Amino acid sequence: MARTVTHCDVAVIGAGPAGLSAAVQLGEAGADTIVLDEKPAAGGQLFKQIHKFFGSERHMAGMRGFEIGELLLSRCEELQIPVRLNSPAWALFPDLSLGTTFEGLPSAIKAKQVIVATGASENALSFPGWTLPGVMGAGAVQTMVNYHRVRPGERALVVGAGNVGLIVAYQLLQAGIEVVAVAEAAHTVGGYMVHAAKIRRMGVPFAMNHTVLSAEGEGRVERCTIAAVDEAFVPQPGTERTFDVDLVCVAVGLSPAVELCSSMGMEMTHVGELGGWIPSHNAALQTSIDGVYVAGDVSGVEEASSAMEEGRLAALSALSALGVVRRPEAECLRTKIKESLNQLRRGPFGSTLAQRKEDVCRRHEEQCLTIA
Amino acid sequence: MPDDRLKYMAEPGVPDLQKLQAEGLYPTDDRIAAGPVAVFECMQEIPCNPCEEACPRGCIRIGEDITGIPRLDPSCTGCGLCLPSCPGLCIFILDGSYSGTEATVTMPYELLPLPEEGETVDALDRQGREVCEGRVVRVRAIGTSELCRSLTVAIPKAFVHDVRHVRRQSD
Amino acid sequence: MTSRRIDDHPILGASPNCREVTITVDGSPLLARDGDTIASALIAAGWTAFRHTEKRHEPRGVFCAIGKCTDCVMTVNGVPNVRTCIALVEDGMRVETQEGLGTWRVP
Numbered sequence: 001m002a003r004t005v006t007h008c009d010v011a012v013i014g015a016g017p018a019g020l021s022a023a024v025q026l027g028e029a030g031a032d033t034i035v036l037d038e039k040p041a042a043g044g045q046l047f048k049q050i051h052k053f054f055g056s057e058r059h060m061a062g063m064r065g066f067e068i069g070e071l072l073l074s075r076c077e078e079l080q081i082p083v084r085l086n087s088p089a090w091a092l093f094p095d096l097s098l099g100t101t102f103e104g105l106p107s108a109i110k111a112k113q114v115i116v117a118t119g120a121s122e123n124a125l126s127f128p129g130w131t132l133p134g135v136m137g138a139g140a141v142q143t144m145v146n147y148h149r150v151r152p153g154e155r156a157l158v159v160g161a162g163n164v165g166l167i168v169a170y171q172l173l174q175a176g177i178e179v180v181a182v183a184e185a186a187h188t189v190g191g192y193m194v195h196a197a198k199i200r201r202m203g204v205p206f207a208m209n210h211t212v213l214s215a216e217g218e219g220r221v222e223r224c225t226i227a228a229v230d231e232a233f234v235p236q237p238g239t240e241r242t243f244d245v246d247l248v249c250v251a252v253g254l255s256p257a258v259e260l261c262s263s264m265g266m267e268m269t270h271v272g273e274l275g276g277w278i279p280s281h282n283a284a285l286q287t288s289i290d291g292v293y294v295a296g297d298v299s300g301v302e303e304a305s306s307a308m309e310e311g312r313l314a315a316l317s318a319l320s321a322l323g324v325v326r327r328p329e330a331e332c333l334r335t336k337i338k339e340s341l342n343q344l345r346r347g348p349f350g351s352t353l354a355q356r357k358e359d360v361c362r363r364h365e366e367q368c369l370t371i372a
Numbered sequence: 373m374p375d376d377r378l379k380y381m382a383e384p385g386v387p388d389l390q391k392l393q394a395e396g397l398y399p400t401d402d403r404i405a406a407g408p409v410a411v412f413e414c415m416q417e418i419p420c421n422p423c424e425e426a427c428p429r430g431c432i433r434i435g436e437d438i439t440g441i442p443r444l445d446p447s448c449t450g451c452g453l454c455l456p457s458c459p460g461l462c463i464f465i466l467d468g469s470y471s472g473t474e475a476t477v478t479m480p481y482e483l484l485p486l487p488e489e490g491e492t493v494d495a496l497d498r499q500g501r502e503v504c505e506g507r508v509v510r511v512r513a514i515g516t517s518e519l520c521r522s523l524t525v526a527i528p529k530a531f532v533h534d535v536r537h538v539r540r541q542s543d
Numbered sequence: 544m545t546s547r548r549i550d551d552h553p554i555l556g557a558s559p560n561c562r563e564v565t566i567t568v569d570g571s572p573l574l575a576r577d578g579d580t581i582a583s584a585l586i587a588a589g590w591t592a593f594r595h596t597e598k599r600h601e602p603r604g605v606f607c608a609i610g611k612c613t614d615c616v617m618t619v620n621g622v623p624n625v626r627t628c629i630a631l632v633e634d635g636m637r638v639e640t641q642e643g644l645g646t647w648r649v650p
Contacts (some may be wrong), residue, residue: 020605038629039609039610039629040611040629040630040631042562045609048462050554051458051459052422052458052520052557053459054418054419054420054459054460055419055420055438056419056420056421056438057421057422057425059423061420061421061459062422062426062457062459064519064554121607121609121611121612122606122607122611122612124606124612129500131596131601131603131614132602132604133591133592133593133602133603133604133605134591134604135606136604136605136606136607136608137606137608137612139607139608139609140605140606140608140609140628141608141630143608144586144605144608145549146555148579148580148583148586148587149548149549149552149555150547150548150549150559150583150586151547151548151549151585152586152605153507173483173548174482174483174484174552174553174554176484178551187577188378189384189385192416192418192460193377193385193415193416194380194386194413194414194415194416194418194460194461194462195460195462195500196384196385197385197413197415197462197498197536198461200385200498200499200500201385201496201497201498201500201536201537202496202500202537202539203496203500203539204500206384208384219591219592219602220591220592220602220604220633221416244556246516257611267610343419343437343438344419345419346417346419346437346438346439347416347417347418347419347439348377348416348417349377349416349417349418349421350439363650474581482553483553484551484552512595519553519554
C-alpha cells in the first residue's frame with residue numbers, strides 16, 4: 001500500500017473556526033502549514049450557524065456563522081494553505097508525528113509543532129427510548145436543517161434551554177418545523193434571554209423545571225413525555241405531559257473531543273463548566289506535551305468567537321517556538337488577542353468561564369506542566 | 373443563575389420596563405408618542421455591540437466594555453438602521469405618532485412566508501399571546517444583503533409596549 | 544408525507560440546483576443530491592432505522608451528525624461501520640441497513 005510522509009512546520013488538526021484562524025495566522029507569517037479535517041467539508045460547525053454572531057467588529061459580530069466560515073476558507077485559499085478533507089488524524093505521538101489518511105490511503109505527517117483544534121461533540125441524555133431514531137443532538141438537527149436543508153421531522157421537542165437549545169428551536173421554526181415546547185431541568189433559562197425571547201414571542205411554550213421521562217414509538221420516536229422535577233431534579237409523579245413528536249432535540253451540553261490528547265499521554269484536567277475533561281494548558285495554550293497546543297472548544301467549550309481568538313493565540317505560540325516571530329512582537333500580538341478574548345469573557349455569562357480558564361492556566365503553570 | 377442575569381427582567385424574556393425607563397434604557401411614553409424611536413430589549417450584559425456601529429448618527433452608546441446595555445441618545449430619529457444589526461433580534465422601532473388611534477411597531481422578521489403590506493395579522497406579545505389584530509404597513513430589507521426583514525405593523529396605541537411579533541392569519 | 548427537503552428558507556434562500564445522484568439502499572434505488580451525506584439523503588427520503596443493534600436488535604439512526612458518536616453507521620459498498628453522517632453519496636453506492644457489527648463483503 002502506498003504511504004506518504006509529509007513534513008511541515010505546523011499541523012493543525014481540525015478545520016473549524018479555531019483551526020482555520022490558526023492556519024490564517026500561520027500562513028500570514030509564512031509558516032509551512034497543513035490543516036486536517038475528518039469531514040468532507042471544512043468549517044466545523046460554522047456552516048450550520050445561520051444566526052448572527054455577537055461580540056464586536058473584531059469578533060465579526062453581525063456576521064452569520066456560514067459567512068465567517070466562507071471568509072476563513074477563502075483566506076486559507078489565498079494563502080495557499082492545504083486543507084486536507086476526509087483526513088482524520090487518528091493518532092498523534094509525542095514526537096509530533098501524526099497518523100492520518102490522505103486521499104484514502106494511510107499517511108503520516110511529521111510536524112515541528114501541532115495545534116489540536118478538534119472541537120466538541122454533543123452530550124446524550126439517557127432516558128427510556130433515548131436511542132430511538134428521531135432522538136438526536138440539537139446540533140445534529142441543526143446540521144440536517146441548515147447545512148443539508150433536510151427536515152428530520154415535523155414536530156419537535158427541544159430539551160435544554162442553553163444557547164444551543166434556544167437557537168436551534170428558533171432555527172427549527174425558520175425551517176417550518178413545529179416546536180411543541182422547550183423543556184429545561186433548571187428553574188430558568190441558561191442561555192441568553194434574547195434567544196429565549198425570540199421563540200417565546202412566537203408562541204413556543206417553555207417548561208422550566210422539567211426533564212424528559214421517556215421517548216416512545218414503533219421503530220422511531222412518536223411521543224415524548226416530560227415531567228416536573230424538584231430541587232434535587234427528581235421527577236414528580238402526576239406532573240407528566242406527553243407530546244406527539246417525531247423529533248426530540250437534545251441540547252444538554254457539549255464535551256470537548258479530547259481523544260487525541262488523552263491517548264498521547266497529555267496531562268488532562270476536569271472542569272465541569274468547561275465541558276468536562278480538557279487538556280491542561282497555560283495562557284499561551286501550551287499543553288504538557290512540548291510543541292502541542294490546543295485551541296477552541298477542545299480546550300473548554302465556549303463559542304466560535306473565542307475559538308477564533310484561541311486559534312490565533314495557539315498559532316502565535318507555535319510561531320514563537322519556531323522562531324518565526326520574535327519575542328517582543330509575539331508579546332505584543334499576544335496582548336492584543338488576549339484583550340479581545342477578555343472582551344468576550346466579560347459580563348455575567350462570560351465571567352465564570354474566564355475564571356475557570358484562568359484556574360486551569362494557573363494550575364498548569366504551578367505544576368510546571370509545560371516543558372519550556 | 374446569578375441575579376445579575378435577571379436584573380432587568382420582570383420574568384424570563386419580559387423586560388421590566390419601569391426599571392429600564394428609570395435607568396434611561398427605555399424611552400418614556402411621551403417620547404414614543406412624539407415619533408419613531410428605537411427600543412433595545414437587550415435585557416442582559418452580553419458582550420455585543422454591532423448596534424453601536426450601525427447607527428449613522430452615533431446615537432447608540434455601549435462603550436469600551438462591550439457588555440453594556442445600549443444607551444440611546446435623545447437625537448434618535450427612529451430610522452431603523454440599527455434594527456437588523458442586532459444578533460439577538462431585540463431592537464424594535466416604536467412610533468406612537470402614527471395616527472390618532474394607532475401606533476406602529478417595527479420588528480425583525482426572519483420567517484417565510486413574508487406577510488404582505490396591507491395584510492391583517494394577529495399581533496402577539498412577548499409571551500406569544502394574541503393581544504390584538506394588526507395591519508402590516510411595510511416589510512423591507514435594509515441593504516441588499518440583509519436577510520433580516522424589518523416589518524412594520526399598525527396596532528391600537530394601547531398595545532405599543534406589548535406587540536413584538538406577528539402571525540399570519542392564514543397559518 | 545410532505546417533502547422533507549427545504550425548498551425555500553428565510554436565510555438560506557431557495558434550494559440551489561443540484562446534480563442528482565442515485566444510490567441503492569437495501570437493493571432499491573434512492574435519488575439523492577450531489578453534496579448529500581448518506582444520512583441526509585436517507586433522512587430526506589424518510590428513512591428512520593439505519594441499523595439494528597447486535598444484542599437486542601434495536602433500531603438506531605443519527606445522533607450527533609458530525610462523525611463522533613457512530614450511531615449512524617451502515618454497511619457501504621460492502622464495508623461495515625461507515626459513518627453515514629460524514630460519508631458523501633456517490634453514484635452507484637450500495638448502502639445496506641447494518642445488522643449488528645456487520646460483516647465485510649468487499650468483492
